Amino acid sequence: MLAFYDTLLAIAWNWPWMIVAGGACxxxxxxxxxLWSPIARVPGVRPALLARLLTLYHMATGSFTAYTVSMSRRYGKLYRLSSNAVATTDVDAIRLIYSSTRFKKPECYRYFAFHRDSLLSTRDIEHHRRLLLLSQKRLVGPVFSTTSITELEPLVYRAGAAAMAKRVAQYADAGQPFDAMALSRLATLDVIGEVAFGGSFESLAMAQDEGSHPVFRWMNDMTHLGVLKQVFGRLCQPWIMPRHFASERMLVEFTRSVVQGRMAAIASDHPTTRDHAAKDVLQRLIEAVDPATGDRLDVDQIIAESIVQLTLHLLMEHPDVYHRLERELLAAIPDRDQAISHATVRHLPLLNAVLYESMRLRPVGSASQRVVPSGGMVIAGVYLPPGLVVHPITSGVHLLPEIFGDDAECFRPDRWLAATPEQLRGMRQCLLTFSLGARACIGRSLAWMELRLMLSVLVRRFVLSIPPCTKTDMTPVQRFGLKPRGGRLDVLAVHRTK
Known part of the structure; x- marks a missing residue:
């Protein structure tokens, strides 16, 4: 036995032999x-090992979206990303994947199970179906119904559009440019606080050197933690990455304190709580009851769902569209200083077309992943076996010329205005910004309200432009979601005189 171990040690120290053995493997x-892989005939970079390395490289550098779009142009609607993963822009296949709960999420999603498994992170198909069809549809679904969204409008306007306009007015008075990307993020954060955490975080009201509410840093750290867990696995430990784990803990405890505080206020029937809580999402989550079972969401489930809960630059690049939007808003809102209601702007044709086109070319979300279920599936005429990972490429679908025209890569809102009813229906069905079917974003109606109000207030009250000699790189870079490579958008605002 000792001789055997001595032989193994001798081989291990024989570096030339190890190199030959490694090369052979x-x-x-x-x-x-x-030759023998089930997807060996699927087009793509060869060998599959090189394709895998390229995929990891572009994911790490944030250029995965641009890489997959270029691959779609080269190889068509289905191509290989590695020996066990493919990407697709096949609309029918993507519609099937997103519309069914049969397609399980791959292993990487479990790294985003913060505090407790939620709709975002769960890989258990039955658990997802139970959350979606029972708890979420009956308990959370009514929270985002048309009636509920309409009642949320005063909160969204006050915390988002009105607060944003007030902050931009300060820059306009001083004649200073401002980072529209940063203010937009703060406005979104404040709206989330107002409707889901019991009150705005008042990030927009803070002085520039005060920074924003720490919840913004906690949320960023948590998403980064999910990526780090995926890359480093068991090496991702609290003693190695204390800040990220501390942020997860603080966000959970902050959310718990908000939920328990609201529950205590409800129990005491405090009038201030009644006045504010009557409309917000947090109150509706606490009060929601499944009519079939009588079940309620417990505190931990409310915490999990609360945590889960770039149009200006395109307008600056296309002044003709910007001026047309100005005229549309001037006609709809004669008084510059009046409070804008969603009912006033929700049906404005050009406003909606601009937002559709912006979300098509610069979606904030990135491609998700799903696992082919038992029985396999066929994409673009190719059979894919069970267990294979499929990446639906949203950005690639948004650039398909057969859906959006030969100028699909251009910002042209008129495509939504000049389309026939059939073309318009096809484009809307292929706009995957909020996903679709069983995977559709439950808060998309709230997002649409915020987008319309925010853009309308800014364009109606201010003349916006990019300062001279300003370099702005808005190339989408994948960082959990899609963000501009330059990281900021400097804009100069001037008060409108009428």
Whole structure:
């Protein structure tokens, strides 16, 4: 036995032999992937090992979206990303994947289970179906109904559009440019606080050097933690990355304190709580009851769902569209200083077309992943076996010329105005910004309200422009969601005189 171990040690220290053995294993792996893999005939970069390395590189550098779009142009609607993963822009396949709960989320999603499994992170199909069809549809669904969204409008306007306009007015008075990207993020954060955490975080009201509410940093750290867990696995420990784990803990405890505080206020029947809480999402989550079972969401489930809960630049680049939007808003809102209601702007044709086109070209979300279920599936005429990971490429679908025209890569809101009813229906069905079917974003109606109000208030009250000699790189970069490479958008605002 000792002689055997001595032989193994001698081989281990024989570096030339180890290099030959490693090279042989690598050759066998490449040969197996190219000759015997179930997806060996799927087009893509070869060998599959190189494709995998390129995929990881572009994910790490944030250029995965641009990479997959270029791959779609080169290889068509289905191509290989590695030996066990493919990407697709096939609309029918993506519609099937997003409309069914049969397609399980891959392993990487479990790293985003913060505090407790939620709709975002769960990989258990039955658990997802139970959350979606029972608890979420009956308990959370009514929270985002048309009636509920209408009642949320005063909160959204006060915390978002009105607060944003007040902050921009300060920059306009001083004649200073401002980072529209940063203010938009703060406005979104304040709206989330107002409707889901019991009150605005008042980030927009803070002085520039005060920073924003720490919840913004906690949320960023938590998303980064999910990525770090995926990359480093068990090496991702609290003693190695204390800040990220501390942020997760603080956000959970902050949310718990808000939920328990509201429950205590409800129990005491405090009049201030009644006045504010009557409309917000937090109150509706606490009061929601499943009519079939009588069940309520417990505190931990409310915490989990609360945590889960770039149009200006395109307008600056296209002044003709910007001026037309100005005229549309001037006609709809004669008084510059009046409070804008969603009912006033929700049906404005050009406003909606601009938002549709902006979300098409610069979606804030990135591609998700799903696992092919038992029985396999066919995409673009190719059979894919069970267990294979499929990446639906949203950005690639948004650039399909057969859906959006030969100028699909151009910002042209008129495509939504000049389309026939059939073309318009096709484009809307292929706009995957909020996903679709069983995977559709439950808060999309709230997001639409915020987008319309925010853009209308800014364009109606201010003349906006990019300061001279300002370099702005809005190339989408994947950082959990899609963000501009430059990280900021400097805009100069001047008060409108009428």
């Amino acid at each position: 690598l050759f066998i792996k490449i040969l197996a992937d190219e």
